[in-house]
Amino acid sequence: MSNTEAAIDEGARDFIRNIIASDLKDGRVETVVTRFPPEPNGYLHIGHAKSICLNFGVAQEFGGRCHLRLDDTNPTKEEQEYIESIKEDVRWLGFDWGEHLYFASDNFEQLYAWAEHLVKEGKAYVDDLSPEEIREYRGTLTEPGRNSPHRDRTAEENLDLFRRMRSGEFPDASHVLRAKIDMSSGNINLRDPIIYRILHVAHPRTGGDWCIYPTYDFAHGQSDAIEHITHSLCTLEFADHRPLYDWFIEHLPVPSRPRQYEFSRLNLTHTVLSKRRLIQLVEGGHVRGWDDPRMPTISGLRRRGILASAIRDFVQRVGITKSDNVVELAYLEHCARDIMNKTAERRMAVLNPLKVTIENYPEDGSEELEAINNPNDESAGTRLVPFSRKLYIEREDFMEEPPRKFFRLAPGREVRLRYAYFITCTDVIKDDAGEVIELICTYDPETRGGNAPDGRKVKGTIHWVSVPHAIPAEVRLYDTLFTDEEPPLGDGFLKGLNENSLTVLDNCHVEPSVVDVKSGEPVQFERLGYFARDPDTTPGHLVLNRTMTLRDSWAKVKAKG
RNA sequence: UGGGGCGUAGCCAAGUGGUAAGGCAACGGGUUUUGAUCCCGUGAUUCGCAGGUUCGAUCCCUGCCGCCCCAGCCA
Numbered sequence: 104m105s106n107t108e109a110a111i112d113e114g115a116r117d118f119i120r121n122i123i124a125s126d127l128k129d130g131r132v133e134t135v136v137t138r139f140p141p142e143p144n145g146y147l148h149i150g151h152a153k154s155i156c157l158n159f160g161v162a163q164e165f166g167g168r169c170h171l172r173l174d175d176t177n178p179t180k181e182e183q184e185y186i187e188s189i190k191e192d193v194r195w196l197g198f199d200w201g202e203h204l205y206f207a208s209d210n211f212e213q214l215y216a217w218a219e220h221l222v223k224e225g226k227a228y229v230d231d232l233s234p235e236e237i238r239e240y241r242g243t244l245t246e247p248g249r250n251s252p253h254r255d256r257t258a259e260e261n262l263d264l265f266r267r268m269r270s271g272e273f274p275d276a277s278h279v280l281r282a283k284i285d286m287s288s289g290n291i292n293l294r295d296p297i298i299y300r301i302l303h304v305a306h307p308r309t310g311g312d313w314c315i316y317p318t319y320d321f322a323h324g325q326s327d328a329i330e331h332i333t334h335s336l337c338t339l340e341f342a343d344h345r346p347l348y349d350w351f352i353e354h355l356p357v358p359s360r361p362r363q364y365e366f367s368r369l370n371l372t373h374t375v376l377s378k379r380r381l382i383q384l385v386e387g388g389h390v391r392g393w394d395d396p397r398m399p400t401i402s403g404l405r406r407r408g409i410l411a412s413a414i415r416d417f418v419q420r421v422g423i424t425k426s427d428n429v430v431e432l433a434y435l436e437h438c439a440r441d442i443m444n445k446t447a448e449r450r451m452a453v454l455n456p457l458k459v460t461i462e463n464y465p466e467d468g469s470e471e472l473e474a475i476n477n478p479n480d481e482s483a484g485t486r487l488v489p490f491s492r493k494l495y496i497e498r499e500d501f502m503e504e505p506p507r508k509f510f511r512l513a514p515g516r517e518v519r520l521r522y523a524y525f526i527t528c529t530d531v532i533k534d535d536a537g538e539v540i541e542l543i544c545t546y547d548p549e550t551r552g553g554n555a556p557d558g559r560k561v562k563g564t565i566h567w568v569s570v571p572h573a574i575p576a577e578v579r580l581y582d583t584l585f586t587d588e589e590p591p592l593g594d595g596f597l598k599g600l601n602e603n604s605l606t607v608l609d610n611c612h613v614e615p616s617v618v619d620v621k622s623g624e625p626v627q628f629e630r631l632g633y634f635a636r637d638p639d640t641t642p643g644h645l646v647l648n649r650t651m652t653l654r655d656s657w658a659k660v661k662a663k664g
Numbered sequence: 665u666g667g668g669g670c671g672u673a674g675c676c677a678a679g680u681g682g683u684a685a686g687g688c689a690a691c692g693g694g695u696u697u698u699g700a701u702c703c704c705g706u707g708a709u710u711c712g713c714a715g716g717u718u719c720g721a722u723c724c725c726u727g728c729c730g731c732c733c734c735a736g737c738c739a
Contacts, residue, residue, distance in 0.1 A: 116678095117677095140739095141739095142738085142739050144738085144739080174739065176738095176739080177738060177739075179738090180738075180739090234736085234737060237737075238735075238736090241735060242666095243666085243735055244665090244666055244667080244734070244735060245665050245666045245667095246665095246666080246735095247666085248735090275737085276737060278737095279737055288666095288667080289666045289667035289668090290666090290667050290668075290734080291666090291667075291734060291735055292667095292734075293667095294735085297736090297737050299737085300737035301737080302737080318736095318737075318738085318739090319738070319739045320739095323739085339668090339669060339732080339733070340669095340732095340733055340734075340739095341733095341739090342668055342669060342733080342734095343667070343669090343733070343734050344734095345668090346668095365669085367669090367670085367732095372675085420676075420677090420686095420687060420688085421676055421677085421687095422676070422678090424670090424676090424677075425669065425670065426669090426670050426671070426676095426677090426732095427669090427670065427671090427732055427733095428675085428676065428677090429675075429676090430675070430676060430688090431674085431675050431676080431688070431689070433675085433688065433689060434675075434676070434687085434688050434689085436688095437687090437688060437689090438688095440700090440701095444700075444701060445701095449698080475697095478696095478698085478700095478701075479701065479702090508699090510699070511699090519697055520697095521697060521698070522697070523697095552697085553697045554697075562699095563699080564697050564698065564699095565698095566698075627698085627700085628698095629698045629700080630698045630699080630700070631698090632700095653698075653699095653700045653701090654699095654700065654701090655699075655700085656699055656700090657699040658699090659699095660699075
């Protein structure tokens with residue numbers, strides 16, 4: 104049995120895959136063709152990742168194909184920069200559209216011809232009502248609309264007017280082309296929807312060729328039909344448009360009959376997932392750009408260090424349904440950690456240094472100790488980490504007056520330095536302000552590698568970096584972009600911004616091998632979390648992003664007191 | 665008060681007539697040279713509510729309640 108046959112047979116995972124499997128089984132569809140149709144008016148975010156994984160995933164599973172189509176029908180909002188970022192993000196997520204890169208604007212001539220077809224059939228008319236009048240005539244949610252006084256123009260008159268719209272004779276907003284459907288429909292999309300508007304604006308791809316542009320409703324379904332899309336998957340807010348989508352397919356001589364299915368969009372706690380609001384964060388300078396590691400954009404998550412496989416896993420686990428949902432950020436974090444735990448190599452780094460001198464270690468001595476790169480993957484091998492008399496340890500790993508259950512270093516207490524030796528704190532040096540600035544310790548040479556031949560145990564193991572070998576680094580720590588699970592609604596959402604979403608640490612020290620860390624390949628700093636090289640890194644200045652902390656049960660113990 | 669969609673544990677989500685999968689979170693416990701990972705254990709007498717059909721209903725019927733979307737010449 105082929106993979107495709109298996110996919111058809113398998114109890115599919117969601118209602119859309121069920122529909123596709125049965126369409127394939129019944130022979131209603133021979134090859135499944137889907138498409139991911141973003142508008143190039145902003146960067147893609149994790150909500151789009153859900154749609155990308157669905158569309159490309161379904162095509163893969165059922166042996167079909169998925170197109171990338173840019174829905175570029177509104178030149179007032181769209182830009183080339185966004186087109187490039189969309190392609191990059193889809194590719195990075197691991198999907199390939201092959202030869203099938205399309206633009207709605209590729210179809211402008213055909214769409215225009217179809218619009219004329221509707222006009223000739225008496226199914227569309229040119230209206231010269233003002234935007235305000237059109238709104239008034241449309242009625243409300245509970246009251247039907249009224250027919251426009253221009254609704255009954257002859258086909259000849261409409262054709263003439265429509266052609267003059269195209270030729271540029273009229274100013275913006277003076278005329279529109281409307282489908283003639285039903286002004287009293289309970290579905291407002293059917294109250295003679297506008298299908299062409301005049302926009303004297305240059306288009307990123309067609310330049311100055313057009314001054315009239317089709318609306319989403321008129322361009323989308325027909326583009327689907329032209330590309331022979333079989334299953335047009337979109338989010339729930341388009342469900343109301345489906346009758347209109349079907350109306351055009353029925354009344355136009357289109358080459359295929361795609362069907363639209365809707366699923367619910369993804370929502371995540373502690374962030375916002377609408378382009379309108381994301382663009383405000385960028386343009387208002389509340390973040391450092393679309394790819395700021397705090398952003399839920401694909402580019403932000405990538406820069407943060409989150410792996411594409413983690414995003415795919417997350418999206419798959421969350422599932423596809425029609426119910427409204429708000430997924431906890433913790434779920435994404437779990438997926439991110441899960442894959443990094445298995446793949447990320449381990450290193451040591453000290454973020455908030457406290458100096459330690461090993462009194463009984465040779466003055467100018469040093470040595471290299473073997474450390475395991477990934478305890479979950481033996482094939483990752485080992486590396487050598489330099490050790491010497493002067494070390495940095497984490498400030499948090501020492502307490503002068505430790506509470507119960509604190510297993511780390513304290514005066515007179517012995518702990519293990521990971522992969523190195525047992526050390527005992529013998530003295531604490533403070534500055535004039537009483538601040539601890541250095542620890543004097545002794546080490547037990549018998550414990551090299553971290554085990555005592557006499558079988559004695561220590562309660563704690565802490566990480567360290569050798570002072571003379573340390574590489575300085577800037578480390579950026581991130582917290583949620585918004586303080587609360589659900590940011591305030593509407594334009595007030597900026598008030599919910601977390602003031603502490605970014606912390607920059609500029610006195611960090613990492614073991615020498617960290618300079619080889621490649622961007623896009625996060626490493627785990629033992630006991631601290633996962634970190635990825637930031638593109639701000641320069642030859643003399645290493646910049647790291649904390650992708651994700653490790654789970655921290657000590658934090659819970661500490662919180663309880 | 666029009667049209668469309670949805671309501672299964674804190675969150676996500678299977679199941680759709682035979683007596684409530686799974687994941688995340690949380691909480692216990694074990695292993696551990698990362699207080700990580702890993703492993704084990706703990707949750708719905710109940711599926712928005714109320715009636716009805718049935719030997720039997722989360723699943724079928726009726727009514728009600730709640731939430732989301734739609735009145736851009738945005739997508």
